[in-house]
Amino acid sequence: MILAGLPLAQLLAVFGAVGFGVLILYILKLRRRVVVVPFSPLWERILRDKEATSLFSKLKRLLSLLLQLALLALLVLALGDPRAAESLIRGRTVVVLVDASASMQATDVAPSRLASAKDAVKKIVRGLGGADRMLVAQMDAMVTPLGPMTADTSALERELDGIRPTDARADFPRALRFASDVLRGVESGEIVVVSDGALGEASDSSGPVHLGSAKLSYVEVGKSDRNVGITQFSVRRYPLDKSRYEVMLELTNTGTASEDVELQLLGDGALVDVTKLRLQPGASLPRFYPQLSGANRTLEAKIALVDGTRDDLPADDRAYALLPERRRAKVLVVTAGNTYLEAALLLDEYLDVTDVAPGAYPQALAKGRWDTVIFDGATPPEMPQANALYLDPRGPGSPVKVTDALTQPGFDKIDRKHPAVRFLALDDVNVALGHKLVPEAGDKVLGASDGGASPLLVAGTRGGYRFVAVGFDVRDSDLPLRTAWPLFIIDCVNWFTDEDAQYLSSFRTGEVWRIPVAGGVASATVKLPDGSVQPVPVHEGRAVFLGEQAGFYQLTAGEQQTQFAANLLDRSESAIAPRATLSVDGQPAGQVAGFRVGVRREIWIYLLLAVALLTALEWATYHRRLTV
Amino acid sequence: MGLLDVLPWRRDKKAVSSKDDDLFDEAFQRKLEYLSLVSRRVFAGRLRAERRTKKSGSGVEFADHRDYQPGDDFRYLDWNVYQRFEKLLVRLYEEEEDLAIYFILDTSASMAFGDGQKLRYAKKVCAALAYVGLANLDRVTMVTTSDRVMERMPETRGKARIFKAFRFLRGVKAEGTTDLGDAMRTFVAQNKRRGLAVLVSDLYDPLGFERGINVLRYNKFDPFVVHVTDPGEGHPKLHGDVLVYDCETGDEREVTVTAKVLARFGEAYAGYLADIDRFCATHQVPYVTARVDMAFDELILRVFRRGGFLR
Numbered sequence: 001m002i003l004a005g006l007p008l009a010q011l012l013a014v015f016g017a018v019g020f021g022v023l024i025l026y027i028l029k030l031r032r033r034v035v036v037v038p039f040s041p042l043w044e045r046i047l048r049d050k051e052a053t054s055l056f057s058k059l060k061r062l063l064s065l066l067l068q069l070a071l072l073a074l075l076v077l078a079l080g081d082p083r084a085a086e087s088l089i090r091g092r093t094v095v096v097l098v099d100a101s102a103s104m105q106a107t108d109v110a111p112s113r114l115a116s117a118k119d120a121v122k123k124i125v126r127g128l129g130g131a132d133r134m135l136v137a138q139m140d141a142m143v144t145p146l147g148p149m150t151a152d153t154s155a156l157e158r159e160l161d162g163i164r165p166t167d168a169r170a171d172f173p174r175a176l177r178f179a180s181d182v183l184r185g186v187e188s189g190e191i192v193v194v195s196d197g198a199l200g201e202a203s204d205s206s207g208p209v210h211l212g213s214a215k216l217s218y219v220e221v222g223k224s225d226r227n228v229g230i231t232q233f234s235v236r237r238y239p240l241d242k243s244r245y246e247v248m249l250e251l252t253n254t255g256t257a258s259e260d261v262e263l264q265l266l267g268d269g270a271l272v273d274v275t276k277l278r279l280q281p282g283a284s285l286p287r288f289y290p291q292l293s294g295a296n297r298t299l300e301a302k303i304a305l306v307d308g309t310r311d312d313l314p315a316d317d318r319a320y321a322l323l324p325e326r327r328r329a330k331v332l333v334v335t336a337g338n339t340y341l342e343a344a345l346l347l348d349e350y351l352d353v354t355d356v357a358p359g360a361y362p363q364a365l366a367k368g369r370w371d372t373v374i375f376d377g378a379t380p381p382e383m384p385q386a387n388a389l390y391l392d393p394r395g396p397g398s399p400v401k402v403t404d405a406l407t408q409p410g411f412d413k414i415d416r417k418h419p420a421v422r423f424l425a426l427d428d429v430n431v432a433l434g435h436k437l438v439p440e441a442g443d444k445v446l447g448a449s450d451g452g453a454s455p456l457l458v459a460g461t462r463g464g465y466r467f468v469a470v471g472f473d474v475r476d477s478d479l480p481l482r483t484a485w486p487l488f489i490i491d492c493v494n495w496f497t498d499e500d501a502q503y504l505s506s507f508r509t510g511e512v513w514r515i516p517v518a519g520g521v522a523s524a525t526v527k528l529p530d531g532s533v534q535p536v537p538v539h540e541g542r543a544v545f546l547g548e549q550a551g552f553y554q555l556t557a558g559e560q561q562t563q564f565a566a567n568l569l570d571r572s573e574s575a576i577a578p579r580a581t582l583s584v585d586g587q588p589a590g591q592v593a594g595f596r597v598g599v600r601r602e603i604w605i606y607l608l609l610a611v612a613l614l615t616a617l618e619w620a621t622y623h624r625r626l627t628v
Numbered sequence: 629m630g631l632l633d634v635l636p637w638r639r640d641k642k643a644v645s646s647k648d649d650d651l652f653d654e655a656f657q658r659k660l661e662y663l664s665l666v667s668r669r670v671f672a673g674r675l676r677a678e679r680r681t682k683k684s685g686s687g688v689e690f691a692d693h694r695d696y697q698p699g700d701d702f703r704y705l706d707w708n709v710y711q712r713f714e715k716l717l718v719r720l721y722e723e724e725e726d727l728a729i730y731f732i733l734d735t736s737a738s739m740a741f742g743d744g745q746k747l748r749y750a751k752k753v754c755a756a757l758a759y760v761g762l763a764n765l766d767r768v769t770m771v772t773t774s775d776r777v778m779e780r781m782p783e784t785r786g787k788a789r790i791f792k793a794f795r796f797l798r799g800v801k802a803e804g805t806t807d808l809g810d811a812m813r814t815f816v817a818q819n820k821r822r823g824l825a826v827l828v829s830d831l832y833d834p835l836g837f838e839r840g841i842n843v844l845r846y847n848k849f850d851p852f853v854v855h856v857t858d859p860g861e862g863h864p865k866l867h868g869d870v871l872v873y874d875c876e877t878g879d880e881r882e883v884t885v886t887a888k889v890l891a892r893f894g895e896a897y898a899g900y901l902a903d904i905d906r907f908c909a910t911h912q913v914p915y916v917t918a919r920v921d922m923a924f925d926e927l928i929l930r931v932f933r934r935g936g937f938l939r
Binding site (some may be wrong): 031032033034035036037038039040041042044045046047459 | 712738741742830832834861864866868869870871873875876877879881882883889892893896897900931
């Protein structure tokens with residue numbers, strides 16, 4: 001036994017001083033309350049009998065003194081913080097990572113895996129030793145520490161209550177890196193992962209995670225694997241008939257039994273299609289719905305088991321998508337006359353095209369708001385407050401510097417991923433005369449001649465507005481005679497208006513979304529599916545937001561309101577079968593040990609409990625008049 | 629009202645004295661009249677002539693008729709009435725029997741214990757019984773005692789003199805210790821005329837309550853004990869360590885009051901009352917317990933029923 005608190009000499013001094021005080025108080029007699037009575041001989045009569053028991057009274061008085069001294073001794077000993085020498089180990093530093101990913105919403109353990117995980121962590125918290133410290137972090141697409149590293153068990157339990165499930169997958173490597181950073185330099189660090197094990201590999205772009213000397217423990221949550229989920233969901237309008245759209249979705253049965261599923265497709269809340277499907281264990285079933293019409297904005301897919309029961313994970317039973325907004329794009333064409341251009345613009349009936357001569361351009365620009373301005377051989381002194389397509393730009397007003405003339409350039413290098421030139425066959429376009437464009441930092445070269453040395457096609461952003469510059473007059477090439485020409489024009493307009501064929505009908509939860517907003521807006525707010533509103537920052541004309549809830553969102557930036565949808569759509573999260581083991585960096589995680597509920601290593605707590613017990617005993621006997 | 633009367637303790641004094649002034653108010657006097665009538669109606673005849681007097685009565689003033697009952701003296705039968713109605717009626721006379729009634733009021737400090745309820749009650753008892761005595765044309769004398777005879781209201785007669793008794797009682801204050809033995813010896817030495825001695829006391833005599841009563845008995849007085857008790861004194865609301873202080877003798881005693889001690893005190897108190905009752909019964913001394921929580925007129929009727937007071 002050793003004393004971790006005050007040393008023995010001090011304890012004896014405290015006991016001596018206070019004990020002496022107690023003794024003095026017992027020797028000193030308090031003046032009794034005077035009570036006047038009418039006839040004291042009656043009292044004399046009963047006190048004569050009491051005299052016989054005075055010896056017992058004295059003994060009781062002595063017992064009372066001994067009791068007080070015993071209480072004092074216990075308190076003084078508690079001040080010394082006595083501990084068993086063998087139990088004096090260094091306190092552990094524990095980081096608990098609580099999985100709050102979508103799969104933890106599974107209801108196979110009532111009420112949910114997350115609630116079960118919280119209970120498991122609370123047991124660990126209650127079993128913390130006196131010198132142990134703990135930090136609880138929520139692990140989802142991010143890793144969020146819920147409080148400081150503390151030994152305060154009630155604070156830790158309060159933090160646990162604040163954990164909410166998300167519709168995102170867990171970023172396990174990031175959480176492990178966070179935990180190992182927290183435990184860096186700590187001797188007896190321990191990482192406890194509380195999860196169903198659907199965490200993927202503990203490896204990211206920086207390589208596998210190394211935990212160093214920290215011990216890894218794993219608490220498994222969950223018991224069932226029955227689940228059918230929507231693992232893909234996408235919708236797009238047909239480029240040339242925007243009243244119609246097509247839907248692609250994929251269902252996956254991650255369980256071990258075949259399931260009969262009813263799939264419902266709702267457009268703007270109304271039922272569009274109902275299909276009954278049978279999914280074999282582990283099978284994925286893609287479904288394609290072409291030529292759909294009727295819905296204007298929102299699409300929702302829902303699945304339910306035909307037998308009326310529910311699978312264990314409701315989070316992936318719904319998926320949401322938004323159709324691109326169907327509106328006429330206003331296009332201002334500044335040209336002295338270009339039949340090819342006019343013909344190409346006629347192909348898209350959703351374009352509202354206005355042709356003006358270069359001289360009338362300033363007046364036309366001032367008339368209204370334009371989604372796209374096409375400059376055909378005419379370059380204004382400064383760029384308009386709109387997205388612009390420059391055909392053969394010249395002069396200082398050009399968004400990119402126009403330099404050397406190129407004779408018979410060609411497209412040797414094409415950025416085939418860019419929406420403006422995606423799927424276009426430009427390789428064999430013949431150009432008689434062109435000019436080399438000099439892109440600025442951040443601009444993208446979509447097509448270049450001379451093996452990439454002479455950019456001919458450049459896209460970029462100026463003042464929050466996009467532009468595409470073509471370094472030659474199309475009439476000096478055979479491009480207008482090709483299929484690629486009208487597609488190029490439409491692709492450019494769609495890219496400007498975010499209506500390209502690769503329109504993202506929904507975001508994936510747990511990823512950082514970059515949603516375009518109108519130029520000049522510094523901040524925006526987003527309304528989440530649960531109705532809460534959060535401010536989001538705007539960076540380079542896009543609102544940046546990490547969403548973790550599936551459903552429809554509404555972004556408000558200035559006067560502009562944008563709706564978008566978000567889905568889980570993660571096959572690994574839909575696979576809810578709990579994993580019995582977890583391994584990181586080739587090392588399997590061990591069982592949680594050393595957290596025994598109700599056993600704390602401090603003896604002083606028990607000493608104080610003994611004081612409380614003795615006081616309660618004294619109180620009870622006093623009120624029963626046993627000790628007075 | 630003086631300036632000092634505004635002060636709270638002055639107001640309290642005033643309140644106490646006004647309490648004493650109200651002791652014999654009009655309502656009380658009406659109640660006395662009623663008790664006087666009741667005493668005549670209920671006890672007339674039955675108790676008449678029970679008391680033996682040392683002097684032969686000579687009054688012959690006709691008072692009333694009543695039905696003949698076996699054992700009545702034939703000489704008092706009204707034959708004229710019998711002749712007219714054929715009913716045997718006995719003639720009743722106002723006997724001017726010269727009986728002396730002494731009211732001995734204990735005014736020791738213990739009678740004023742608490743809020744003085746016992747003393748007020750005792751004064752009322754004295755006043756009521758004195759009124760009945762005066763109404764019966766008895767000679768009524770009042771004395772107050774503690775360890776000696778303190779004050780005295782001289783012998784008086786006639787119903788109208790009740791106000792003199794009121795005045796006397798109003799002026800009585802409780803103080804001093806109790807020594808009924810010495811006080812009664814002084815009393816018998818001062819009053820040679822024997823008669824009914826009504827002792828109104830709480831009988832808290834450290835030297836023994838018997839001594840005073842025995843002195844009266846040995847000197848051929850007819851003692852009648854009205855024992856004024858306060859039930860609260862048998863069950864004091866005490867708790868914990870206290871110093872018990874006797875309000876008369878000043879004796880002190882340390883006591884740790886527990887539930888057990890309180891129970892034993894209650895038994896001792898009940899035993900003390902039982903001792904007094906037993907003593908009086910043994911020595912044929914009429915004894916009435918006057919509990920201060922008992923309705924006053926009920927007590928007076930109990931005194932009448934107990935007998936020994938009315939002739």
